[in-house]
Amino acid sequence: MNVDLNRAYDSFFGPPSDRIPIREFLDKSRSLPTLSAQDILSHAGWRRLSEDERRAIEAECSGGVSEVKATIEDAWNNPILSAHLYRAHDAALVAVQGQAGSAQRGRKRKHASSTSEESDAPPEVRALQEKLDAISLRCWGFSSESALFMRTSKNSDFNALRAIQKSGQGSLPPNAYDSHHVSTPDQGPSSRPTAQVPTVALITLTIYNRVPWVQSYLVRHSQHAVLSSQTLLDFVRAIPCDSSDMPAEQVDEEGNVIGYTYEGGNEGQAAEEGCLLLIDDVVYGDGRPGVDYADKLLLHLQHLPEEKRPKVTKSPTSLGETVFDTLTLRVNQPYWMLHQGNCEHFIVVDQIRLSHPADLPSGYPLTLHVTPTLSELCRACSKVPAVLAILGDIRLGESPCLVCAPCWRNMGPPRKTDDEDEDEVTVVPLPRKKRVLTDGEVW
Ligand SMILES: [Zn+2]
Ligand SMILES: [Zn+2]
Incomplete structure (x- = not known):
């Protein structure tokens, strides 16, 4: 359970960040200026420009992005062009691996045949390739060192979800992403409504599980987005886990198990069956009187010799009473979770950010990724x-x-x-x- 300073995990997650108090992050972001289009138009730098220069910039901003988008979409929506791009990409990768000395002979032959195809390619493909060759930006290409960062795809790279799944009842407050409000030119910055400031942060967390046959190796299981106004229990309940999904025992009058059933549901079982979360040496329990998992963990640690005993303290609030707002988290630091007896997970904070107008308004925690079950x-x-x-x-x-x-x-x-x-x-x-x-x- 000691997840600190484990080199295997360190190489897995990267160095952890400094401690980030969520509430302080929100308070500080409140003092940041919220720029609107009007601020830019009234900026001295913009006012200095001549009328022609302003028009040129406007045309570049409005036409430029949509033009690039349309060009890319046209290419990918054309099956002949997209097939060519896929082939060219594969050939580039094989060439890189060949240079790095890891390509197999068969692959090399495939590359050779694909280049010979180019001479009799349809005119639209040739036109696209000429356009690509004419791009003077060269940093996108693959160098021989790129091979060091390549690997074949793993099961955990794939997502079983086709769309973001709503896994809870949390909603963004209506003013959470309203900071880009309209301000009329006669309004000074001081007259802005102060209520329209970020009041909630979005925290993205990834769940990792141990690989059964290599205990020190972790594999991505799922990824979730929670609101900082939600509790740890809201998050724990959103984690899809077979241990929380076990059938209930059916017993006869003498107490013998006669079968198993899923009837009756197992709502809230995660809380009933016990759970704990260890965040930077503070353990958060399930709050069940007498059988709290946090108490059990502390009791268990007492059995260790004093010099080996980690300095873990119990939080006065349980999982259901602890709101993310009150926590101090580190990005890239694995936190340990234990529930349902002996089911372990490792939780890593990927991102802490303010909300954005494109975020879903409700259904938090959201499930962003679930590794397909084998x-x-x-x-x-x-x-x-x-x-x-x-x-x-x-x-x-x-x-x-x-x-x-x-x-x-x-x-x-x-x-x-x-x-x-x-x-x-x-x-x-x-x-x-x-x-x-x-x-x-x-x-
Ligand atoms: Zn589990
Ligand atoms: Zn069968």
Whole structure:
């Protein structure tokens, strides 16, 4: 659990920033001048320009950006041109890797054949290439050193979400991004309404999980955006985790487990089952009287020899009572989270910023990224992901055995071993992927 000064993690996240008190950040940003278009028009530098110069700048600003955008969109919307750009990009990468000595022979041949294609390319492709070649800006090219920064894509690079997902009830206050208000020329800066100042910060956090087979290696799991006016519990509840998604046990009158079900839901289970968050040696517990995870952690640390004992203190406020505003956070510093018994996550602050008019107005915390789940395949057919774990069926070679629903149906009624002492066959549904996409589709 000691996440400080671990070199493996350091190379993973980069050096941590200084401590940033969120409330102080907001207070300081309030004193920053909020520039409007009017401020620029009344600026001495602009007034010094001649009428022609002003018109030229205006034309460059208004036409220039939309022209660049239109040129790029035209190229990417044309399948012949976009295919050419992809090929040219791949060829450039292969050439760089070839220079770095890591390219394979087959790849080199592919590169050679792709360059020979250029002579009989359609005229529109040739026109685009000539245009690209004519660009005098050379810093975009790949040098041989670029190979040091290249790797193949990982599963965590992909996003299972097609759109930003709303995972809570938090809303931006109506004046949060209203600082670019209209001020008329006869109004002086002092007459501006002072209420229109940033009152909330947006904090982007990434969740990392340990890789089961290399415990020191972490992999990105999901990314969220919370408002600084929300609590740590609001954030914790937004984290998609199989441990919070386990089926409930069904017990008979004698207390024996007879099955598992998802019926009845598990709303608020994260809080019920216990959770703690360790931020810069201050531990925030779930606030359950007597069984608070923070108390349990402190008790556990007492077992360590005094010189090895980390100086952890318990926060007087629980996760549900601690608002991000009151925290002092460091960017790029992994914070440790433990919940649901022994489920660990590492939380890294990526960004602390003011809100922007383009931000979604409600639904915070937002889920920005979820790494696609790699499901175990059915042991019987090895074709589709397993959805059931079967315990104690004599026909299956192992217990538990993961199977898909059609395979289990086709096997007919369960068959237990002849041993009377053995339990009945139990069918446990695997954690449902409740990570519902914004359009309602379950994956
Ligand atoms: Zn978890
Ligand atoms: Zn199957």
